[in-house]
Amino acid sequence: MEEIRGSRALHRLEDNLDASVALVGRARRQVCLLCPALDPLLYGREEFISAVRGFLLTSTRAGLRVLVHDGQAPMRRGHPLVPVLRRFSSQAECRRVAGDFREQTDSVLLVDGRMLVHRPDAAGYEGHVDADPRRARTAQARFDEIWEHSEPDRELRRLYI
Numbered sequence: 001m002e003e004i005r006g007s008r009a010l011h012r013l014e015d016n017l018d019a020s021v022a023l024v025g026r027a028r029r030q031v032c033l034l035c036p037a038l039d040p041l042l043y044g045r046e047e048f049i050s051a052v053r054g055f056l057l058t059s060t061r062a063g064l065r066v067l068v069h070d071g072q073a074p075m076r077r078g079h080p081l082v083p084v085l086r087r088f089s090s091q092a093e094c095r096r097v098a099g100d101f102r103e104q105t106d107s108v109l110l111v112d113g114r115m116l117v118h119r120p121d122a123a124g125y126e127g128h129v130d131a132d133p134r135r136a137r138t139a140q141a142r143f144d145e146i147w148e149h150s151e152p153d154r155e156l157r158r159l160y161i
Contacts, residue, residue: 007130016042016117019129023111024051027062031055032110032143034067036097036122038074038081039107049080056088064092067146071096071153095150104146113140 010016020042024031031052035043042048056062066085068074071094074082085092097104107122114136119127130136 007128007132007135010117010119010127010129011125013041013125016119016125016127017045017047019117020109021047021051023109023115023117023129024048024055026115027055027111028058029061029112030063030065030110032065032067032140032147033108034097034104034143034146035107035109036069036105038066038068038079039122040074040077040079042125044080046080049084052081053084056084056091060091062091064088065143065147066092066094067097067143067150068094068153069097069102094153095147096153097146098149098151100149101146108139108143110136110140110143113137 008019010019033043038044052064056064064085066081085094105120105122107119107127109117114133115129115131116136116139117127117129118139119125
């Protein structure tokens with residue numbers, strides 16, 4: 001697993017995937033993901049799903065929080081993260097971004113409030129990976145604010161028994 005230090009620019013899907021998998025692989029307590037459309041090319045890749053699953057299996061205290069604009073779209077597309085959210089429903093939660101925050105067009109992946117991958121435009125792959133705790137805390141505070149004003153997405157948590 002590559003060492004993450006300082007800030008580094010990301011330009012391609014593969015850059016983002018490598019950085020995201022590396023960060024989730026270092027997670028100990030919490031992974032937070034804000035992605036308006038839950039990009040399937042990035043967050044639906046087996047490498048990412050395996051990293052998230054491995055993280056959630058490390059401890060019952062490990063937590064995953066996901067913010068999306070529309071939880072129905074990932075379900076209709078059969079997004080690979082949906083079964084993970086359902087399987088780990090006591091550790092993972094998905095919420096729909098509240099109307100006041102829907103203008104957010106960026107994507108951020110936060111790990112333990114100390115590292116992040118940020119893409120200013122969630123539709124593209126230009127961004128950066130950052131291990132600066134100050135920037136990560138600022139991004140975490142923003143994520144937490146959006147999280148508190150958002151509603152749980154019951155469709156993504158629904159269990160089929």
